[in-house]
Amino acid sequence: xxxxxxxxxxxxxxxxxxxxxxxxxxxxxxxxxxxxxxxxxxxxxxxxxxxxxxxxxxxxxxxxxxxxxxxxxxxxxxxxxxxxxxxxxxxxxxxxxxxxxxxxxxxxxxxxxxxxxxxxxxxxxxxxxxxxxxxxxxxxxxxxxxxxxxxxxxxxxxxxxxxxxxxxxxxxxxxxxxxxxxxxxxxxxxxxxxxxxxxxxxxxxxxxxxxxxxxxxxxxxxxxxxxxxxxxxxxxxxxxxxxxxxxxxxxxxxxxxxxxxxxxxxxxxxxxxxxxxxxxxxxxxxxxxxxxxxxxxxxxxxxxxxxxxxxxxxxxxxxxxxxxxxxxxxxxxxxxxxxxxxxxxxxxxx
Amino acid sequence: xxxxxxxxxxxxxxxxxxxxxxxxxxxxxxxxxxxxxxxxxxxxxxxxxxxxxxxxxxxxxxxxxxxxxxxxxxxxxxxxxxxxxxxxxxxxxxxxxxxxxxxxxxxxxxxxxxxxxxxxxxxxxxxxxxxxxxxxxxxxxxxxxxxxxxxxxxxxxxxxxxxxxxxxxxxxxxxxxxxxxxxx
Numbered sequence: 383x384x385x386x387x388x389x390x391x392x393x394x395x396x397x398x399x400x401x402x403x404x405x406x407x408x409x410x411x412x413x414x415x416x417x418x419x420x421x422x423x424x425x426x427x428x429x430x431x432x433x434x435x436x437x438x439x440x441x442x443x444x445x446x447x448x449x450x451x452x453x454x455x456x457x458x459x460x461x462x463x464x465x466x467x468x469x470x471x472x473x474x475x476x477x478x479x480x481x482x483x484x485x486x487x488x489x490x491x492x493x494x495x496x497x498x499x500x501x502x503x504x505x506x507x508x509x510x511x512x513x514x515x516x517x518x519x520x521x522x523x524x525x526x527x528x529x530x531x532x533x534x535x536x537x538x539x540x541x542x543x544x545x546x547x548x549x550x551x552x553x554x555x556x557x558x559x560x561x562x563x564x565x566x567x568x569x570x571x572x573x574x575x576x577x578x579x580x581x582x583x584x585x586x587x588x589x590x591x592x593x594x595x596x597x598x599x600x601x602x603x604x605x606x607x608x609x610x611x612x613x614x615x616x617x618x619x620x621x622x623x624x625x626x627x628x629x630x631x632x633x634x635x636x637x638x639x640x641x642x643x644x645x646x647x648x649x650x651x652x653x654x655x656x657x658x659x660x661x662x663x664x665x666x667x668x669x670x671x672x673x674x675x676x677x678x679x680x681x682x683x684x685x686x687x688x689x690x691x692x693x694x695x696x697x698x699x700x701x702x703x704x705x706x707x708x709x710x711x712x713x714x715x716x717x718x719x720x721x722x723x724x725x726x727x728x729x730x731x732x
Numbered sequence: 733x734x735x736x737x738x739x740x741x742x743x744x745x746x747x748x749x750x751x752x753x754x755x756x757x758x759x760x761x762x763x764x765x766x767x768x769x770x771x772x773x774x775x776x777x778x779x780x781x782x783x784x785x786x787x788x789x790x791x792x793x794x795x796x797x798x799x800x801x802x803x804x805x806x807x808x809x810x811x812x813x814x815x816x817x818x819x820x821x822x823x824x825x826x827x828x829x830x831x832x833x834x835x836x837x838x839x840x841x842x843x844x845x846x847x848x849x850x851x852x853x854x855x856x857x858x859x860x861x862x863x864x865x866x867x868x869x870x871x872x873x874x875x876x877x878x879x880x881x882x883x884x885x886x887x888x889x890x891x892x893x894x895x896x897x898x899x900x901x902x903x904x905x906x907x908x909x910x911x912x913x914x915x916x
Contacts, residue, residue, distance in 0.1 A: 422833065469847060476819045476869040494879065495869035497819060498849045505866060509879075512886040518878075533824070536831045537843035589812070589856040589865040595844045602862060606808075610889070718844065719853030721865050 384730075385511045385582045387568050388575050389452040390669045391445050394564035394656060395430050399448070403666075404673040407681055408701065412655045414548055414560050421532040427544050429530060430562035430657040438472040439479040441565040442525045443486050449567040450487075455521055457487035463519040464493040467506035467526035468661035470534060471495075483525075491519070499717030500624070501587070502526065503566075503664020504725055508585035510570045520572050526665035527565040534660075535561060541595070549627030551651035551683055552636070552697055554690035559626040562657025566665035574730075580672050580711075583726045586610035590720035597630050601638035603722035604714065608642040611726040617709040618647050620680055622671040623695075624715045625651030626658055627685065631716060636691035638714075638722075647712075648702065649695045650674070654684030668713045668727070675708035675729065738912035740795045742767075742787060744904050749794055760904040764790050771797065780841065781854060782823040784900040788814065788851035789858065791908045792894055796859065799912060806860045811893040812852045813883055815868040815876040820848040822900045851898060863890055873897040873909065884915045891915050 390400050395413030397403035418426035436444070446464075450457060464484055472479040480493040494513075496506040503526040510522030528534075538544045538561060545558030570582060586607040590598035597604070621644060623635050639645060652667050659666055674681045680702040687699055707729075714724040737750045744763060747754040758766040764786045768778050772793050781789060796803060827842040829835075844850065849867035856865050864887060870876055880895040896910035 424836070471819070471869075474819070474821060474824045477817045477871065480869065481871070492871045492875050494875070497847070497867050497869050498865075499847050509866075509868075512882050515886060516882045518882060532831060533828065533846075536838040537827065537840070537846065540838040540840040540843055542840075587864040587866060589853065589862055591806075591856040591860050591862045594850050594853045594857070606862065717849075718847055719849040719865065719867075720856060721849060721853065 383515060383572055384574055385514050385570050385572060386574050387580045388571050389449045389569040390567060391449040392564065392566045392666055392669055393441065393445055395432055400669055400673060403670060407655055407670060410682065410684065412684060414657055416546065421535055423532060423536060425539055426546060427535055427539065428546060428548060428560045431530060432563050438527055438529050439482050441527050442466065442483050445565040445567040446523055446525050449569050453569060455569065457489050460490050461520040462489055463491045463513055463522050464489060465506045465510050465522050465524045466493055466495045467502040467524065467665060468495065468528055469497060469499060469502060470528055498721050499719050500660060500663060501715040501717045501721050501723040502661050504713055504715045504723040505587055507568065507582060507725055508587060508723065511582050511585060514570060514572050522570045523567065524570065524665060525565065525567045526662040528660035528662055529563050530561055543628055545627060548685050549653055550685040551625035551627045551653055552632045552691055552695060553686045554688045556627045556629065556632060556690055559628050559653065560657035562659045564656060564659040564662040564666050566662050566669055568665055568669065578729060578731050581728045581730045583728050584611040584614040585725040587721065587723045590722065592720055594720060595718050597634035597716055601634045601641060603720060604634060604638035604716055605641045607714065607722050607724035608638060611724055612642060614726050615710050618712055619675055619704055619708050619710060620648050620650050620671060621712045621714065622650035622667050625653050627653060633691050636693045636695055639695060640693035645693060646696055648680040649683065649697045650681055651683040651686060651697065664713065664715050671711055671713060672727065675704065675711055678704040678708065680704060738795065738799060740791050740910050742791050742908040744906060749798055767794065782845040783903055783906060784820060784822060784898060785845060785851045785854045787900055787906050787908045788896060788898045789854050791896065791910045792855045795910055795912065804860055806862060808862050809889055809891040810861050811864040811883065811887065811890050812855050812861060813866050813880045813893050814852050814896040814898055815870045816848065816897060816899045817869065817871065818899060818901055819869050820846050822902055855894065880913055884913065
């Protein structure tokens with residue numbers, strides 16, 4: 383049985399549809415700005431924020447509606463399940479907003495919230511795949527979202543994880559991450575549409591068993607995620623990394639990619655455009671990577687100039703052309719709690 | 733008692749290990765510390781943990797001690813699948829106290845625990861479990877049990893999972909039910 387993405391939607395500070403976001407990326411746009419007067423915090427911080435003040439729940443509903451409009455899927459069906467990816471939900475509540483989203487669409491199934499730190503957006507897609515494969519549903523609507531709050535920003539500041547300039551994934555000068563806001567939706571079903579589309583082929587989640595807030599130096603979990611999905615890969619056109627711009631995350635990912643023998647594969651790193659959008663990141667970055675490959679483009683790693691990791695990766699600060707039809711895409715993420723996740727998607731026609 | 737039962741229930745007043753009540757004297761968070769001192773004792777990281785992590789940690793310790801198979805070997809075939817309804821609300825509330833306008837000293841040590849999946853990380857580190865760790869926010873434990881079965885069947889390399897419903901709303905209000913679930 384195949385699992386296919388039949389619709390997707392992104393709303394971020396640089397675009398209100400997936401297509402608008404793709405075009406903004408092609409034009410090198412970003413909403414990352416240094417703010418010194420937001421959230422009444424002492425230290426300034428660089429962040430990508432929505433203009434419009436909507437709640438987490440409102441953003442999720444908006445994005446799901448936009449994605450559903452592209453399909454004939456009836457969200458009131460017994461065969462549809464909502465899978466929600468978030469870390470902090472609506473003002474620290476995760477369960478209630480999930481029920482509000484389910485109630486809004488009059489869906490009969492209890493929603494599933496995936497809260498696996500920064501890997502949630504990829505884990506949610508893996509959960510969707512398992513639910514469909516096991517026959518629990520035919521359609522899984524995956525939505526990822528987080529909105530920024532003084533809670534989150536102050537915490538990352540306290541951890542000294544934030545850069546006060548634009549983040550620089552994998553660069554020599556990188557000194558931390560930027561935070562960001564976005565919502566993104568992917569609708570997965572077991573019905574193959576009669577057109578080119580992306581199939582979710584494999585996924586893996588592995589723990590480093592090393593440290594709750596620092597990645598493994600040997601990239602244990604991240605490497606094992608890649609190792610578990612590689613047997614399903616045919617021709618990998620891009621690895622879309624987590625690439626937060628922190629010293630340790632990027633170093634770890636380079637080790638994982640090197641250990642998996644994938645040093646030559648073109649690398650995507652999108653946080654220079656969006657910042658770290660937390661629960662949205664895995665969904666948002668998967669969609670942008672799909673769209674870029676569909677247009678035969680490896681997107682620029684905004685913020686990257688000079689290699690700053692032990693094993694140099696195939697990265698570029700400029701958009702690059704792919705000289706063949708796209709085939710396989712890997713999306714990987716890592717997060718607090720030592721958790722790592724990776725998925726393999728394939729562009730299919732037959 | 734069921735011979736094959738492998739589960740533990742911890743409430744602020746009581747511990748039921750494989751169906752049998754453990755005699756204890758303390759209640760609330762002090763009960764978790766009492767259990768730690770009596771049954772573990774040599775893992776000072778316990779004192780850094782928030783209540784949710786202490787609950788999940790001590791529950792898994794007692795359960796795994798009772799399993800009587802060799803501990804701490806690297807294991808790639810046992811997953812950790814935990815869930816609850818209130819995420820990390822107890823520790824979120826504690827962290828919020830550190831960022832009040834009139835008393836602003838955000839604590840990095842507390843902030844790290846403001847994610848519910850940290851408890852799965854603590855258990856993975858303690859036991860060298862390098863397979864999947866997942867945390868879900870769900871409406872009820874039954875949904876967790878179904879999801880755990882689906883996950884076990886779908887992950888080829890996994891043979892068993894620690895499946896835990898771990899709820900922690902305050903130092904005196906928590907509930908854990910952790911099971912060892914084997915692939916059918």
